[in-house]
Amino acid sequence: MEEKPQVARTQVGIVGAGPAGLVLALLLRRRGIESIVIETRSRAYCEQRIRAGVLEHGTVGLLEENGVGERMRREGLVHHGIYLRFAGRSHHIDFPALTGKTITVYGQHEVVKDLIAAHVADGAALHFEVGDVRIEGIDGERPVIRYRDGSGAEHEVACDFVAGCDGFHGISRDAIPAGVLRIYERVYPFAWLGILSESPPVCEELIYAHHARGFALFSQRSPAVQRMYLQCAPDEDLGEWPDERIWRELQRRLEGDDAPNLVPGAIVQKGVTAMRSFVVEPMQHGRLFLAGDAAHIVPPTGAKGMNLAVADVAVLARALEAFYGNGDTAALDAYSSTCLQRVWRAERFSWWMTSMLHRMDADPFGERLQLAELDYVTSSRAASQSLAENYVGLPLPV
Ligand code: RFL
Ligand code: PHB
Numbered sequence: 479m480e481e482k483p484q485v486a487r488t489q490v491g492i493v494g495a496g497p498a499g500l501v502l503a504l505l506l507r508r509r510g511i512e513s514i515v516i517e518t519r520s521r522a523y524c525e526q527r528i529r530a531g532v533l534e535h536g537t538v539g540l541l542e543e544n545g546v547g548e549r550m551r552r553e554g555l556v557h558h559g560i561y562l563r564f565a566g567r568s569h570h571i572d573f574p575a576l577t578g579k580t581i582t583v584y585g586q587h588e589v590v591k592d593l594i595a596a597h598v599a600d601g602a603a604l605h606f607e608v609g610d611v612r613i614e615g616i617d618g619e620r621p622v623i624r625y626r627d628g629s630g631a632e633h634e635v636a637c638d639f640v641a642g643c644d645g646f647h648g649i650s651r652d653a654i655p656a657g658v659l660r661i662y663e664r665v666y667p668f669a670w671l672g673i674l675s676e677s678p679p680v681c682e683e684l685i686y687a688h689h690a691r692g693f694a695l696f697s698q699r700s701p702a703v704q705r706m707y708l709q710c711a712p713d714e715d716l717g718e719w720p721d722e723r724i725w726r727e728l729q730r731r732l733e734g735d736d737a738p739n740l741v742p743g744a745i746v747q748k749g750v751t752a753m754r755s756f757v758v759e760p761m762q763h764g765r766l767f768l769a770g771d772a773a774h775i776v777p778p779t780g781a782k783g784m785n786l787a788v789a790d791v792a793v794l795a796r797a798l799e800a801f802y803g804n805g806d807t808a809a810l811d812a813y814s815s816t817c818l819q820r821v822w823r824a825e826r827f828s829w830w831m832t833s834m835l836h837r838m839d840a841d842p843f844g845e846r847l848q849l850a851e852l853d854y855v856t857s858s859r860a861a862s863q864s865l866a867e868n869y870v871g872l873p874l875p876v
Contacts, residue, residue, distance in 0.1 A: 483624065483632040488514040488603070490798065491623040491637035493611060493650050495524055495604060497586060498770030498787035499643035500593035503602060504544055505795035511802055514603040514635050516625055518644075521594060521606045528674060528747055530586040531697050531705055532684075532781035534871025535579040537788045546592045554584035555698060557683050560869065562856055564688040564849060566734025568681075569856035576859075576866035583684070585699050586784050608633075613640055613653040616764040638765070641794060643787075645771040646756070654763040664829070666753040666777060668692070668836055670707040671714055673724060677704050677743025685738070686779075687731050688852060690845070692837040693779075694731035696738075704743075707751075707778075709836055714750050721745045753777040755829055757821060760814035767794055767813055774821050779835060780828035785871055790817050792874050816875050827868040 490506055492499045495517035503513045517524065533541075533554070541547045558580055561568040573580055597604045608625040615621045623635040642650025651659070678701070685696040692709035699705050708727055725742040732738055756775040761768045770787030793816050797809035809816075834851050838844050855861045 481632050483634040485634045485636065486514060486603075487636045488512050489637065489802070490639050490641055491621070491635045492516070492641045492643055493613065493623060494642070494644035494648055494770075494772070495519075495590075495594070495606070496643060496645055496770065496787070497589060497593075497784050498772070498791050499641065500590060500597065501540075501788050502641055502643060502769065502791035502795060503604070504546065504593060504596060505791060506798065507600060507602060508544055509795060509799045509802075511795075511798055514605070514637075515597075516605045516608045516611065516623065516635070518608055518611065519606065524606070525587055525591045525594065527587055527590070528585065528672075528705075528749075530778070530781065530784040531583050531699065532785075533582045533584055533589070534785040535581060536871045536874045537785050538582045540788060540792060540874065541589065541592075546589075546596050549592055550582065550584050550589070553588070553700065554582040555700070556580050556582055559683055559866075561681065561683060561685040562688070562852055563685050563732070563734070564852045566737075568685060568736055568738075569852075570683075571856070571862050571866055571869075573866050573870050576863045577870050579870040581870055583698050589784075611644075611649055613642070613650060613766060616640060616653060616766040619765070621765045639798065640766045641791070642766055642768045642772045643770055643791070646775055648772050650766065650768055650772050651758060653766060658763050659758045659760070662755075662757045662759070664755040666832065666836070667712070667839070668709050669712040669714060669753055670695075670751045670778065671710040671716070671719060671724070672705065672707045672747075672749050672751055673745050674699065674747040675704050675706065675743045675745050676702060678702070678741050679704060680706075680732070680738050680740055685732070686831075686835055688835050688848060689731040689733075690837065691727070691731055693835045694728055695779075696728075696732075710750065712750075712752055716748055716750065719748065724748075751778065753832065755825055757818070757825060759818060761790070761817055762810075762814045769794060769817075773817075774825070776824055776828035777832045778828075779831040780824065780869070782824040782828050786821060786824050789820055789874055793817050820872060820875060823868070823872060
């Protein structure tokens with residue numbers, strides 16, 4: 479006999495409780511629109527997953543306006559610029575002087591913790607550790623999300639719309655019929671070895687370092703915890719990277735006249751991150767809307783991924799508000815084209831930062847071009863302003 483599913487009904491079914499799904503649910507709730515969020519991982523896993531660290535000016539504003547900015551304001555580190563380091567010297571890009579804006583360094587997992595806490599406090603529907611997730615009926619007016627809970631019981635969520643916020647490896651993108659999506663992709667021949675360490679900051683702001691041995695990035699999480707990355711091979715074996723080697727390599731990639739002092743500490747996490755640029759077009763089909771990493775990936779060099787996810791769902795929430803307010807579908811119909819304009823700008827910026835800063839094998843001409851570009855970017859006001867306005871974030875779409 480076929481098992482009878484437990485049936486729930488909502489306006490917007492959200493697949494995935496990363497930044498895209500959680501921010502969307504929050505924005506919808508603030509507009510009086512119901513949603514149910516389902517997530518395959520546990521709450522603890524989502525709250526501990528170490529990822530992004532830089533929040534654009536607009537992302538910070540959106541979180542604050544929606545009542546989840548209190549801890550970020552207290553614990554987030556407001557940065558007034560970044561350093562580009564090359565040929566043995568650091569060069570400051572001053573964001574307030576160039577754009578009037580700042581950025582905030584606050585871990586993505588802290589944002590996720592704050593969002594989950596707000597959902598729980600509001601009694602919102604947020605289901606962790608679900609399995610076997612399927613999306614059906616997106617071509618009709620009643621799409622359905624099916625899943626199994628931890629005990630194996632089958633559930634069905636009948637929705638008006640489905641938001642696919644399940645990241646690059648999720649199932650939402652594949653729910654769109656074959657032949658509809660066009661994929662644009664670039665895979666880079668290098669990766670980042672990232673560490674989290676209990677040590678003092680290398681500098682008051684982030685340092686993006688170009689070096690003949692490869693790129694390095696010196697970021698932060700708090701006054702006592704730092705996040706740092708080394709360019710490495712995509713198939714790099716972490717077993718070959720004992721802590722002493724990591725510290726030695728980070729220090730070498732900082733070398734030069736004004737080399738900041740790197741104080742080693744306990745490395746509490748290590749991982750390798752692949753680098754990829756990826757966009758699907760369109761970002762919607764029928765009643766399914768893709769948002770965040772489910773629709774696009776940027777290499778992390780421009781610090782854009784999480785910010786793009788938030789920008790997508792800001793557009794989607796506004797479009798759904800118009801639909802439920804007065805039946806107007808124009809903004810929903812334009813969702814993909816509205817988002818893709820910003821997405822491609824961020825793709826361009828992330829690709830450009832990546833190309834300018836990473837070592838490419840056996841390309842001495844390319845290295846000279848990188849140095850000329852870095853020299854130009856740090857000495858021309860027009861060029862540094864262009865970098866700064868992209869880094870702090872283009873205005874959220876209105
Ligand atoms: P996420 O965060 O991947 O969340 C997707 C969620 O969906 C769940 N899921 C499913 N749920 C239900 N059913 C299924 N079938 C499911 N399949 C998956 C997953 O468990 C997960 O919880 O996507 P989202 O929300 O679109 O957010 C995107 C951001 O996470 C990502 O773009 C950023 O982390 C990228 N990124 C950075 N972005 C920035 O804006 N600034 C940065 O400084 C920055 N640095 C980075 C980064 C990403 C990095 N890594 C590890 C890729 C640095 C690194 C090293
Ligand atoms: C981080 O702090 O994890 C981080 C900062 C800047 C980037 C990427 C990652 O460009």
